[in-house]
Amino acid sequence: MLEVKGLSLHYGRHVALDKVSLKVGKAETVVILGANGAGKSSLLKSIAGLVHGDPGARISFNGVPIQTASPHHVLETGIALVPEGRGIFGDLTVAENLALGAYARRARDQREAGFELVFSLFPRLAERRRQFVNTMSGGEQQMVAIGRALMSRPELLMLDEPSLGLAPVVVGELFRSLDRIRQTGLSLLIVEQNVGMSLAIADRGYLAEAGRITGEGPAPELLNDPAVKRAFLGATA
Amino acid sequence: MLVTAVLSGLVLGGTYALLAMGLTLQYGIARIMNLAYGELIIVAAFLSYALFTYAGISPVWALLIALPGGFVLGYAIYGLLMAPLVRRARNAASLEIDSILTTFGLLFVIQGLLLVTFGANFTSYSYLNDAVQIFGTRLAANRLLALVLAVVLGAAIYLVLTRTLWGTALRAVAVAPGSAPLVGIDVERAARMAFALGGALAAAGGVVISMYQTFTATSGVVFTMKALIIVIMGGVGNILGALSAGLLLGLAETMVATYVDPGLTLATTYGLFLAVLLWRPTGLFGRAVR
Numbered sequence: 204m205l206e207v208k209g210l211s212l213h214y215g216r217h218v219a220l221d222k223v224s225l226k227v228g229k230a231e232t233v234v235i236l237g238a239n240g241a242g243k244s245s246l247l248k249s250i251a252g253l254v255h256g257d258p259g260a261r262i263s264f265n266g267v268p269i270q271t272a273s274p275h276h277v278l279e280t281g282i283a284l285v286p287e288g289r290g291i292f293g294d295l296t297v298a299e300n301l302a303l304g305a306y307a308r309r310a311r312d313q314r315e316a317g318f319e320l321v322f323s324l325f326p327r328l329a330e331r332r333r334q335f336v337n338t339m340s341g342g343e344q345q346m347v348a349i350g351r352a353l354m355s356r357p358e359l360l361m362l363d364e365p366s367l368g369l370a371p372v373v374v375g376e377l378f379r380s381l382d383r384i385r386q387t388g389l390s391l392l393i394v395e396q397n398v399g400m401s402l403a404i405a406d407r408g409y410l411a412e413a414g415r416i417t418g419e420g421p422a423p424e425l426l427n428d429p430a431v432k433r434a435f436l437g438a439t440a
Numbered sequence: 441m442l443v444t445a446v447l448s449g450l451v452l453g454g455t456y457a458l459l460a461m462g463l464t465l466q467y468g469i470a471r472i473m474n475l476a477y478g479e480l481i482i483v484a485a486f487l488s489y490a491l492f493t494y495a496g497i498s499p500v501w502a503l504l505i506a507l508p509g510g511f512v513l514g515y516a517i518y519g520l521l522m523a524p525l526v527r528r529a530r531n532a533a534s535l536e537i538d539s540i541l542t543t544f545g546l547l548f549v550i551q552g553l554l555l556v557t558f559g560a561n562f563t564s565y566s567y568l569n570d571a572v573q574i575f576g577t578r579l580a581a582n583r584l585l586a587l588v589l590a591v592v593l594g595a596a597i598y599l600v601l602t603r604t605l606w607g608t609a610l611r612a613v614a615v616a617p618g619s620a621p622l623v624g625i626d627v628e629r630a631a632r633m634a635f636a637l638g639g640a641l642a643a644a645g646g647v648v649i650s651m652y653q654t655f656t657a658t659s660g661v662v663f664t665m666k667a668l669i670i671v672i673m674g675g676v677g678n679i680l681g682a683l684s685a686g687l688l689l690g691l692a693e694t695m696v697a698t699y700v701d702p703g704l705t706l707a708t709t710y711g712l713f714l715a716v717l718l719w720r721p722t723g724l725f726g727r728a729v730r
Contacts, residue, residue, distance in 0.1 A: 253621060274621035283622075290619035292612045299608050306609055307624040351623065 210260040219245040221414040232391040234401040237411030243394040251284040252277040283357035289348040293337030304354025321350035342373035359390040366397045398435040402426045444577045445698040451583045453690020454590030460670035460682040462641030468614045468677020469634035475543040478660030479550035484646025506643035514639020554657035564654040582651045614677035669713045675723030
């Protein structure tokens with residue numbers, strides 16, 4: 204479904220990504236683990252078309268090459284990104300944010316169905332549809348961000364550090380929502396520092412370090428891998 | 441006298457609101473500080489004058505030419521002059537400086553063409569200049585029509601921006617340009633549309649102004665300054681803010697001219713502006729969206 208091959212990215216002389224390759228299958232949930240500065244955000248941004256990697260890379264989605272595509276083109280192929288910091292429109296209402304989620308041509312005539320799906324996943328958003336997003340709590344804003352991404356009817360949903368800055372109770376709620384989204388048949392690609400929670404809902408995981416992929420494996424194996432435990436779980440558990 | 445002053449204030453304020461809405465679209469969404477904005481207003485005022493004086497065509501028809509004409513002109517100016525600046529700009533600040541310098545030059549080009557064509561004299565024409573009876577006072581029919589046109593156009597643009605997906609997408613670009621691509625909005629296209637829409641409003645405003653005010657080929661800069669003050673008072677990119685601040689300024693200017701001294705109108709404008717900047721530096725209506 205999603206295939207990334209030999210993706211490198213430079214910001215000036217700083218190497219953000221060094222020949223990264225990865226795959227996400229249909230209805231598969233994949234998590235990328237790594238410390239800050241490991242290039243995880245750059246990877247998601249490159250896939251979304253917000254930045255473009257060095258020539259020679261290949262990114263394809265359902266067989267369609269997208270390594271040079273613009274962000275709205277990538278969205279039309281069925282990939283949606285919930286960026287770090289959420290990227291929602293704070294001065295607009297919940298309903299307006301969600302409606303804009305269905306701005307993509309692939310989703311425009313399915314807007315009502317999209318609203319139904321999002322409101323069934325996040326009933327609280329239905330109650331607050333007229334509220335301005337910047338007056339909501341962090342957890343609610345994250346719901347808006349995820350809901351808005353779902354409105355574009357993606358086949359692959361990418362999330363960059365969705366639990367960042369949220370209270371532990373809210374993080375639990377967030378991952379339960381992601382698990383429900385996963386069960387609807389969507390593919391998920393998640394970048395997370397919360398290793399335990401994300402591996403618990405993932406099928407597979409990659410380890411990223413200094414712009415490179417240094418390891419990969421099935422989620423249950425990674426969860427019990429002493430190296431992973433040392434590197435990540437010690438700090439968070 | 442109070443009713444007369446309030447009505448005149450609303451006429452002036454309605455026109456200001458219309459002009460400021462156009463500028464707030466250009467500055468807030470397209471992120472272009474267009475110093476030649478007032479020149480577009482004056483071009484439309486002269487167009488209306490020429491059509492009425494030489495061909496006997498009513499300003500209401502001139503409006504139907506000015507609206508699409510202003511749109512096309514705005515679209516062309518953005519595509520030819522602004523888009524290259526946007527593409528090469530390293531950040532928002534450098535785009536602001538480049539666009540100010542470029543439109544400052546454009547101001548003199550358009551002003552020069554107007555001076556060559558129409559001369560430097562005060563210009564006006566007499567259209568619907570009979571007084572009508574309203575709320576127990578008398579008001580020139582052309583002023584009443586100006587108010588109606590400003591209200592209709594202002595309401596139309598407000599509804600388009602708040603009730604349609606296209607308008608919501610434009611506001612989304614004003615609120616968070618970095619996030620707009622995430623939902624598939626083409627930011628450059630949105631900027632071009634907003635700039636063109638601003639041009640249409642400037643042209644409409646010019647026609648409305650010419651119906652009841654005297655103007656010259658060089659009075660564009662006054663309108664640019666007033667529109668800019670209103671935009672900042674209302675919060676950059678804030679449509680409702682531009683509308684309210686425009687009405688407020690029109691009323692304040694007319695009240696001071698009626699009850700204090702007509703010579704103090706400009707002082708009132710800047711006094712109000714200073715007060716807003718000191719009291720609420722991001723505009724009367726919340727954050728300046730930038």
